[in-house]
Amino acid sequence: MAQLRIVQYINQFFAQIGGEEMAHIKPELREGIVGPGLAFNQAFGDEAEIVAAVICGDSYFNENLETAKKEIVEMVKSQSPDLFIAGPAFNAGRYGVACGSICDAVKKELGIPALTGMYVENPGVDMFKESVYIVSTKNSAAGMRDAVKKMAPLALKLGRNEKIGASAQEGYIPNGIRVNFFEKERGSKRAVDMLLKKMAGKDFVTEFPMPDFDRVKPNPAVKNISKAKIALVTSGGIVPKGNPDHIESSSASKYGRYDIEGVMDLTADTYETAHGGYDPVYANEDADRVLPVDVMREFEKEGKIGSLFHYFYTTVGNGTAVKSAKKYAEEIAAELKKANIDAVILTST
Amino acid sequence: MKLELGYIDIQDIQFSEESKIANGVLYVNKDEIQKIVLGQEHIRSVEIDIARPGESVRITPVKDVIEPRVKVEGPGGIFPGVISKVGTVGSGKTHVLRGSAVVTTGQIVGFQEGIIDMAGPGADYTPFSKLNNLVLKMEPEEGLAQHEHEHALRMAGLKVATYLGELARNVQPDETQEFETYSIPEGMEKLKGLPRVAYVLMLQSQGLMHDTYVYGVDAKRSLPTIINPTEIMDGAILSGNCVSACDKNTTYHHLNNPVVMDLFDKHGKEINFVGVIITNENVYLADKERSSDWTAKLAEWLGLDGVIISQEGFGNPDTDLIMNCKKIESKNIPTVIITDEYAGRDGSSQSLADADALATAVVTGGNANELITLPKLDKVIGDVSYVERIAGGFNGNLKEDGSIVVELQAITGATNEMGFNRLSAR
Known part of the structure; x- marks a missing residue:
């Protein structure tokens, strides 16, 4: 060399x-x-x-x-x-x-x-x-x-x-990028040793310093919900049957946007969940349980809300890095703003 | 409570006319295993195979890993409340077929089943590559609902493990080890002056297919309680879950809980290992608040000087982990938590879904999002076509040359949060 x-x-x-x-x-x-x-x-x-x-x-x-x-x-x-x-x-x-x-x-x-x-x-x-x-x-x-x-x-x-x-x-100072490696001792032994030091008031080094956590303040309430144009966004993985965009069951690399113009109800034949982090049985039986299109349509008809936006946005929250989630949210929010959406119902799992 | 474990080292598994253990070899009669598995309701077929350390074999999608054990002295039987009758275990003598396991695989149940590679780079990440595994590839009846499917596989695996364990009943162990914990007043007197330490063991209980059973009780329907560590060695806690493969606590992990073993190692010398507080990871906020209140209350009540908390799964249970830590620390009891990370494939994202400044002492099992390429192996037990769908897989990750690109998440036991492995991250 x-x-x-x-x-x-x-x-x-x-x-x-x-x-x-x-x-x-x-x-x-x-x-x-x-x-x-x-x-x-x-x-x-x-x-x-x-x-x-x-x-x-x-x-x-x-x-x-x-x-x-x-x-x-x-x-x-x-x-x-x-x-x-x-x-x-x-x-x-x-x-x-x-x-x-x-x-x-x-x-x-x-x-x-x-x-x-x-x-x-x-x-x-x-x-x-x-x-x-x-x-x-x-x-x-x-x-x-x-x-x-x-x-x-x-x-x-x-x-x-x-x-x-x-x-x-x-030997470099932690730079915010987490890198895997094999320690000399297994984790349980390291935990016991760390606890002995912590109880004795001795110095110890945590393997993961707690981050400053993002806490998002809720927006003020919507003034007139009966006129509001509302969108549905979910991290619960509801997708058209067959998961056409192959959203991953964990650690999603993308989000999907699907048209629900004229869809009154999500059924077992038409929608399912791609999410791998919760029991999928009930969501697959009736995806409205996670993404409440049926109730929103009723409310729309009854005039309880203005209208339901004809797209819904979906991804899988399971194992998905916060950084990725943030990126998807920024893109989705920009589209929702452009479409003059007044409020969003965000559902998880 | 005192338990003696007698370890019988299993160097190999072979099929044979007669099931027996001789000279460190576990001989297995295939027909008898088949009879046990097919005796389980809803299982249509089974293929029985052996995977040994170093062999070019990939097992996937893996559901559970179970170590065969048998109770030879003392009350109760192995896997109480599920296989044996309900009855307090954890005392007397138990024989362990060390170095062997039953691995269950077959048609996918959910998304969260994993990969065990017996050779190659993937083998470094799963502890089960070091075992002689009897692998059951089981197929369910047509149209069987997922919950029944999971139950049938779980029961068949436990039954086969019990059958194998029974073979060790009259075998002379290669090594024995004694574990004893004391009642509160006894411990106070015998181990006077030593810090009182307990272990808060969080059990996955997010819902069907994300469950854990304690003496047969579904952990999500129970309040946190106290259990003797030796009871766990006799199979009082069983995995019934399909949480992501990398941080799923399999039944094998429970039987060989590393925190329990390493606390016993210091017990009577540097600490008084008082016992184990088991708690759940339910999905409702009220449950989370109630259960974490309870663990903190029990920790205070036991007069503890220190606590180790281990987690199972990620995301939603991060909240339970942080609540447990925060509330126990607030009682002025120092804690160390064991978790793993989802820092994104490039490691640059925030690792946990919850955090608190009181969590000053953290042990990590590594970043589960990190990618690994698993080269083609000669033989697959199970079905490799599921690797795009399991947690940690993605569309197109199964390459034409037979290699697979996955996140570590997909490897069974890779980032275990009981601290079973040496893998970590900084």
């Missing part, structure tokens, strides 16, 4: 140019290895080589963000590397932001994989953890050896376009 070419970004301090008094220096490209590059190069052995370093003062970068980024991206491009490494920045705030920004830019503009390292509380982490791989380091340069040990193997994987494992395996 050919040796990977790597360009590394470092600040004035790690280039041994100076401290805060030299933070104003402009970007400079130096061929060969500078500062921490030495430790990285040793760790890479024959598999990769740092061919150049880009050095920039922290103040210059942060005060001239756009120009600095442009200049640095050009310098990186001139070396046509296989991989770009910035830092590690440890707990240096401006340096961390610079490392995150430039990795992001190199990745997006040059399509070159990029990696940086920071202490978990560095402000650069929250800004860039979702767009760039950031290895978790100690909070000062004394942790350089440890940082190199974690960053070098991940760098090689990125440079070779190999599959990147879970954060816990590879």
Whole structure:
């Protein structure tokens, strides 16, 4: 396998140019290895080589963000590397932001994989953890050896376009993408060990930090329901018999829109459920139980509602990622708005 | 209550004139198995097969997996209230045919049946690839309703497992292990100073074909209650559900509940394992509120210092999981919850359908939406044509070369929420 070419970004301090008094220096490209590059190069052995370093003062970068980024991206491009490494920045705030920004830019503009390292509380982490791989380091340069040990193997994987494992395996800060891997112990043992620590008041690490949860406030009540144009939308999987669009029984990759013009009642011969998460027997006997077309038609006739929209929208909620559900809802909502729908009855299972 | 498990290691299953266990081999008379299965009402035909670890065999659609056991000493019989008469089990001696199982398959009942690959990449995700499996491919009478279909398969599987278990009655175990829990005052005295820990075992009870039976009682018609962990080892809890294959707790999982085993491992040393609180996962909000109130009340009443909560299924039961966690934590009892994730195929979506800040300690069985390619295997037991329809499958996922692309969801036991496996996610 050919040796990977790597360009590394470092600040004035790690280039041994100076401290805060030299933070104003402009970007400079130096061929060969500078500062921490030495430790990285040793760790890479024959598999990769740092061919150049880009050095920039922290103040210059942060005060001239756009120009600095442009200049640095050009310098990186001139070396046509296989991989770009910035830092590690440890707990240096401006340096961390610079490392995150430039990795992001190199990745997006040059399509070159990029990696940086920071202490978990560095402000650069929250800004860039979702767009760039950031290895978790100690909070000062004394942790350089440890940082190199974690960053070098991940760098090689990125440079070779190999599959990147879970954060816990590879050492990067969780980036919001959940990745499966095999732990050393089975889950029950991990749970018992976690409980022992939690009961004793010791530190433990949860395997899934609770997300901020979306809570949707209901809209105000419809003012005059007898004039309202109402649509039916369901995650209960009601589809025309035979499931013509093959909506999946779980983890739906799509939603369906079906015309019910003139349909007064859903029967066992005409409709069924595609949903795999609940007992389908009763929904298949009479799909109105999930999607109440029959009652809506009665109400329409009796003047209790204005009218029933001639399309219904349907998907399967079972095992369907929230992100997918959100996407379908946005598209459905846009169509409903266009059709001047006043209210929607949303049924599940 | 004290139970001794005697493990008889089964290295192989072979068909034979006479059903018996000798030198670690389970010999099975096909005709007798057939007679048992066809004796079950509503089953029209059965094909009996063997699937061994490492063989190029795919079993699908899998309904349940059952470990054969037999009660050799002490009151009651195996699978009480369903196969044996109702009677408290969990004490005395029980023999286990370790390393073997009965797997039920055949025409699909619902959507939520799974795949067991005995070899290849899929085998890494299901614990049942490591067992010698006697596979029953059963076909129902024409036009049989789904509920009766599920019941017939469940009963036939349990009967065959009971028959095989009986063969071990007089066999000398390769290894024995003792499990003992104490009454409340006994435990207080004997294990003074050790934290009191219980296990909240959530049972799938969303409705027909999503059910669990406790001593024959449908769990959705019961309030949360207390059960001794050794009762579970004797088959007091049976799977009667078709919830998604990956996080379905099969009867095998109940018999070998890993949380129970790992709590016993620390019992008397680092903790006092007080017992198991079983609760349900009903669909109505009032049921959810009532049941989670009850688990919290029982946890407080038992004077617990810690609780592990395990889930079954996903989505709707996430609400029960979070309610249980929140209400028990609110009693100042620390909890750890075990769940799995539906983070989308690319892993970028929110993983659970409910969340709460009090759920600070979570163990995950992995992202069930992750895709896997299962290469063609030499032999299929069952019917591979259902793989587009089962949960985790999709239109066109069965390729011309015989390989299958599915979400892990479709693999039996892949993301088990009792923590049976090493699979996890970050």
